[in-house]
Amino acid sequence: MDDLLQEFIAETRETLGALSGEIVAWEADPADRARLDAIFRFVHTVKGSCGFLDLPRLARLSHAAEDVLQAVRSGERTPDPRLVSAVLAIIDRIGEIVEAIDAGAALDDSGEDLLLAVLDEKASSAPLKLVPTSNAGAAAPRQATRSIRLSVDLLDRMMNGVSEMVLARNELARRLRDSGDPTLENAIDRLSLTVSELRDTVTRTRMQAIESLFTALPRLVRDTAGALGKTVSLAIDGADVELDREMIELLRDPLVHIVRNAIDHGIEAPDERRRAGKPEAGRLTIAARQSGNRIIVEIADDGRGIDTARLVSKRIEQEPRRAGEFSALSERARLDLVFEPGLTTRDTVTATSGRGVGMDVVRTNVEQIGGTIRLHNVPGRGLTTTIEVPLTLAILSAVIIGAGEGRYAVPRQAVEEIVASKSAAVRIDMVGDAILATVRGRRLPVVRLGEVLGTADELGDMLMIVNLPGGSFALGVDSVDDTQELVVKPVAPAVMAAGLYAGQMLPDTGVPLLLLDCAGVAAAAGVSFDRVVEAEPEAAEPVAExxxxxxxxxxxxxxxxxxxxxxxxxxxxxxxxxxxxxxxxxxxxxxxxxxxxxxxxxxxxxxxxxxxxxxxxxxxxxxxxxxxxxxxxxxxxxxxxxxxxxxxxxxxxxxxxxxxxxxxxRPGRSDEKPAPICLLQGPDTAWMEAMLSPLIEAAGYRIARTLAPGEEAAVTLAAGDDVPAGGQVVRFDRDPETGWPLVDSYALASALTIGAAR
Amino acid sequence: MNETLHLLAHVGGRAIAVPADAVESVVDISSIVKAPRAHPAVRGLAALRSRVVTVIDTWELLGLPAPEEGSCRAIITVVDGHHHAVLVDTLEDVAPLDVVAVPTGLSLGRRWAGITTGSAEREGEPLLVIDIARLVGSIVAAG
Known part of the structure; x- marks a missing residue:
């Protein structure tokens, strides 16, 4: 939240700076529509951010100013000098408060009611006397700014420059070694260190944990669910995944949209969920992870899923001419109708969604940043939306492996373990045409990298256990050389077409490395994991547990x-x-x-x-x-x-x-008294035991039907004509019509209390 | 006369000209890292200063016999944000050329027709003017 606040402060300060010119111009010419719009946008943005950041004072001020400006825009009010001054006073005040927040100083709010009153048309038409701004603002010295905003383009150029420098250094070091002059070595070492540090720093400047995107979600979920009368529990995973700052910004809108959709359309109302045998609170899981040079964000709900039949009928309604085409669509294509512009399955517009500006915009936004969006729909059980975006400038920790003559990189994150294939812990069997590795009792399909790449047929000396979203496999490689942190860049389409590579890297050696796409390698070898398997355990009826x-x-x-x-x-x-x-x-x-x-x-x-x-x-x-x-x-x-x-x-x-x-x-302990016995007498004891045992056991008794030698009953339940065995006796009668025993539960309870006290 | 600068080269013994503004640089590619299972016309990857370039086997792409002595001369061009090194037999010169339409009735063949934008003449030798972006793009188009 602190990050967001800092960002808000920086942004507001920046806009205020830019706005000061507009304000003056508006004051000179209140009829200037463009200026008015600029000021309106500013106030509107501040209002939005305030609600979000829970800054009620700012929200109140900006809301009031927004109302007035809206009235001016719609022509209900005229921007007389009095109104202009009042709005300007409020904007000044917003600036003061923002500075106070940044400095952590308290700011007296005495003047604010007056400021707001001035805005009100119906307030006294007495000549405006601007409230002098309290000098609390002056008392809180403005903190020196410790951050600046940079264009990502500039960072890109810096990054390229640093990469060039690394290579130049390597070249220099190589020549120096050849010349054999030891005096220069210290100097080059120092240069090396500096260059490495510089590269790290430049790289980090572009990266940001996706957390900054996720922090807003709990509130969003709570508010959206609250407005719809639903309860939703949110689970967030992978908030520490880092990705490009720019990418985070671009992901924000699609994510918010999908989350809202999941709550509004996906998760059912509590009573409907109860009828469907689900827990009343809906579950929304948002997880981010890095896979190669892609970031995958999964938004999974356990709601009703998408009713594709309904989608189709809705589309046919909109375009009856294409009815035949729509009806013939495959299930997957039907699901894809969600992404068509103008579609809404809602019959009524709600505050949350249903305006028909929807998934098509989300898909366009995601695709614009080179990403993909996929839906996994299980009708009645929920929808999983997967957004995959590239991480064009991701630093990836890569395991460098050798296969045949070539060297390749594998994302370290995907590698669970590396074992020697001849190790005692590993057993390799041929199963049909496939190879199966058993690593400490765990069976894994084996993929020979050499065979997939068409370079060699041998299994290789090392096995890497690679984790994929659906399962794991063992990748046979010739050698495991090194791990390095490298910048991943996309590969050209002609290379991408192989379906095996996720990116290319240039390590310090200056020899390019291809980053393997583990899922692609597995698929090329015919190893596939069915995603359904993952969802299956939840398919068990909750009542059946x-x-x-x-x-x-x-x-x-x-x-x-x-x-x-x-x-x-x-x-x-x-x-x-x-x-x-x-x-x-x-x-x-x-x-x-x-x-x-x-x-x-x-x-x-x-x-x-x-x-x-x-x-x-x-x-x-x-x-x-x-x-x-x-x-x-x-x-x-x-x-x-x-x-x-x-x-x-x-x-x-x-x-x-x-x-x-x-x-x-439980092992009996000598200092522990055995539980007192409640004896059930008579031929109907099975029925009585079933009915009464919770009550009797809760009172600390053990139920018995016969007494072992030496045992004594603390309480006896006996039918009217039986001879009670001892202790507190509760007699019961029989229903004259059915013959079933009738027990006075009050008498039983008091007998149990007395019996336990003995 | 409307002359523009072109880079002159030979591929498989045929003279070509590439508009100079499509050329980033010309280099000698030293070592190439193979990219198994990529398109056959992709020789592999090479490092060019801090960039990784995709090396294109132009002879394979145009259905020409590869030269006996492997050439390492290449034209660097950027297509869709990716750097490509297009290998050629020899690089001759940069010269202004007057580009005219390809003589009518001349069948260049399927591969050449798609990438040729015109023709020119230099010292009596006819040249085909090549759209190098289309040449590189034809890899993906061919699948």
Whole structure:
């Protein structure tokens, strides 16, 4: 926000400077329309920025001035000297406030109401006495400006000059080495250092983090959503991606437009979302990343997506003659109708969008800066808009690789890891005609760079694991030489046509390098990643989400499930290391001694076992199992179980599987009292347990149907004719018609309270 | 007489003239970095001071046999903001030429017809005046 404020101050100061001449001219000739327009634009801009930057005083002043000027423009008021003076006084005041903000000084606002009153036509027609500007403004000395505005063109020329200098230095250094005069070496080293630093500085002057574009978004989203009665949560990623300053400015409007569209057209109203089984708050994700010499900005919403059928019918309505043509369009071409001028799917104009000035302008703007815009539409589930713009003067950290005789650059950002292809961690297999690399258990398709380039057939000595938006692959290259920070420039169309290159670079050696486009290389090798895969996990119905559970093979050979949340991690335990001490079982695991919960007798004597480590215990404690099998998802509608340690029965592939109750996995501690027992008597206990167990368990009881020897019931729920076993007794009657038990919940609650207190 | 400056060169033994305002400079290209899988008429890339230029194999582009001794003389021209080095057999001179229409009835061939803007004569030798931007552009157009 500070950046924006600084920019606002600089801009306002600059415009004020330029405007002072206009103001004087307007004062001399209030009928001058061009001057009036210039002043109006200034006030209007200030007003817009103020609302955005939350500067209410400036907003109030500029708004009032704007109103008056608008009235003059429309001829409702005449620019008499009094009005002109009043407007000028306000513009002066805006200047003072801006200076005060910059200096961080407080400025007394006493005069402002008067200033505003003067603007008002209906105010007393007493001769105007201009409010003397308070001397607070003078008290705050204007800070020396520490920034200037430069044209990007100038920076370009500087950059070229520095690049030439680097090459000249290299040439000089090479000749010097040949001549073998050591006295000059120090001098050339110093020159080298200076030139490098200079190059870095010049390069950075053009770059700006995309953050400055993103900082305005939370507010924009909030306001837009608020105006439409929607709730939207915004997630921003990649704000530190740097790109050309100029590019940031050019991206601003398209981005704002797309975000507004996403909220207005994409994300549904809360009740509609609820009906569709989505969370009430819409989700908007904005992510920026660098891919080669392109910057990709993705705006994804989880709204209703684009109804292409509706688009088509709308277009047919507008141009009935082309009906046949429109109906025959492919799905992709239908989606592209969004970009046609004048199209709006809105039937009514809203404050936000729907004016028909839309995506066509966005596309034109993006294409003007050499970018592309793509839509990924999943009807009912959302729309992802991807803007890709070039980074013509991007500094790229590049990995320099060798393939055959040539050397190439790969964006370092895309490279996850580099391994030697003969390393023990790597396994290479032929699978059909494809090569598959297994790197530490991860399977990756292999692309031989030599083969793609047509220079060699060998796999190469090194494998680079390259990440693409849809997945990863291993790129086989001959050597990995170096990493360098280099300026990327676009390649000529004739070279671009290869589809393998993203740009060209000139390192200090003076030998050009081609920057590989990893996606292009993968595509040329026939490796493709389906983007749909990425979106798929979200396609699961929200209601269908169950509790994740760990399926394991228990010591008795049966499969059981324990909720995943109850297991912290799984430790491998050698059966030979299990010992008994102090009435408990212990095992030696990787991190030391582990206490074991052994269900069903003694642990087996041999083999490797798994300890499901429980969180939160003082001593590291694990539930002993033969092995962990899988992670499954289950729902709360389990079949009931008679065993209190089992929260229910889940049926997987026809086999009943016990779901363990995590509460019963806790190691019992001697100083801890066991939970009091609530005994359920009678033949209808299954029904009662299902209905009442939340209440009873919440009160700290364990539900039992029979008492083990030595156990005592704190509370007994008994049918009218049963003999109560003891403790607090709650009797229930039966409904005379259905025969179902009727429980007085009040009596139960009080019995539970008394029973717990005993 | 309406004479304009032209750069005179030979490609595949044929004399050509390029309007001087389309020429940025003439250079000797020393080392060329290959650009595999690019258009066959792209020899590769070369560094020209701090610029990277795309080197065009003019003989390939015009369907002419390449000279036995690889030539490294090139005309540097800027097309669509990209620097290109157009290789030629020899570079002769810069001279003012009086450009006239190509003699009627003369079939230059498909490749030449698209890039020729006129003809001229110098010391009795006929010259074709070439639009070098179109020559470079024909690479992409040819796909």
């Amino acid at each position: 169950g509790t994740p559970g760990l399926l394991f093979e228990a010591l008795d050979g049966r499969r059981r499930i324990v909720p995943l949340s109850a297991v912290e991690r799984i430790e491998a335990v050698q059966a030979e290391s299990i010992r008994e001490a102090g009435g408990r079982w212990w095992a030696t695991a990787r991190d030391g001694l582990v206490a074991l919960i052994v269900a069903g007798g003694a642990p087996p004597r041999g083999g490797e076992l798994a300890a499901l480590m429980l969180p939160g215990a003082d001593t590291a404690t694990g539930y002993l199992a033969r092995r962990a099998i899988d992670i499954v998802s289950f729902h709360d509608d389990l079949l009931p179980s008679n065993n209190p340690a089992v929260s229910g029965i889940l049926v997987i592939e026809g086999e009943p599987i016990e779901v363990l109750d995590p509460a019963h996995l």
